[in-house]
Amino acid sequence: MTADSRKLLCGVNSKSPETPAATPNFKTNSKIRSKRSNPSCTYNIEFDSRKQWPQCADIINIIRNQGQCGDCWAVASSSTCVNGGSPPDAWQYMKNYGVVSGSNFEQKTGCKPYSINPETDGPLPTPKCVSKCTNSKWPIQYNNDKKFAISTGIIPGDMEVSEAVKAMKAEIKANGPITGCMDTYDDFYHYGDGVYKVI
Numbered sequence: 002m003t004a005d006s007r008k009l010l011c012g013v014n015s016k017s018p019e020t021p022a023a024t025p026n027f028k029t030n031s032k033i034r035s036k037r038s039n040p041s042c043t044y045n046i047e048f049d050s051r052k053q054w055p056q057c058a059d060i061i062n063i064i065r066n067q068g069q070c071g072d073c074w075a076v077a078s079s080s081t082c083v084n085g086g087s088p089p090d091a092w093q094y095m096k097n098y099g100v101v102s103g104s105n106f107e108q109k110t111g112c113k114p115y116s117i118n119p120e121t122d123g124p125l126p127t128p129k130c131v132s133k134c135t136n137s138k139w140p141i142q143y144n145n146d147k148k149f150a151i152s153t154g155i156i157p158g159d160m161e162v163s164e165a166v167k168a169m170k171a172e173i174k175a176n177g178p179i180t181g182c183m184d185t186y187d188d189f190y191h192y193g194d195g196v197y198k199v200i
Contacts, residue, residue, distance in 0.1 A: 048170075050177050061178060063105065088180045092153040099147030101134065112139050112146045 051058040094100075102111035106118055112134040117125060133143045156168045172179050188200045 048173065050173070054177060057177070088182060089153065089155050092150055092180070095148075096150040096153050099149040101143060101146040102139075102141075102148070109136065110139075112136060112141065112143060 050061050054061070101113050103113045103115060104110040106115045108114060114136055116128050116135065134141075134146065139146070154172075156165050156172075160168070169179060169181075186199055189197060
């Protein structure tokens, strides 16, 4: 894999927002999703969001194939591309403007299914953003299909690892899946399996 190919797959802009969107001390706002949170729950070794919120299992369980596009952060957070690769900006966009439904390229369901075939080689131009459904068979109009995030937040990269892990566990327990990013180095593209550690 060439250096240019690697760069295409790493689509996150590492800038941090000047003002974190999270609440002070990164506490979870349990009032927002009180129907889904369970305050008596402890952290188990296993936690499956699909079992915790079975009504969302079909969405949570989708493994999205981004092909040669470095947009995993956008597909994972809100399926929207904003400001060249910033997950906090993507979540803020979802809160402010909403996003419509979609699916993998192969499934072709929802208002805007993923438009780039994952088998495509090399870079492609970024699709233009249009405010209408691209799936002509979708029965819901674009503006009526939008879903909005109620709140957004970040766990800063300079937080101590043990505290960051606790904050991530608390967020997953209260609100479900999160978007995670990491710095990658040359050795990342050569590791075989298991948990990646910088050599």
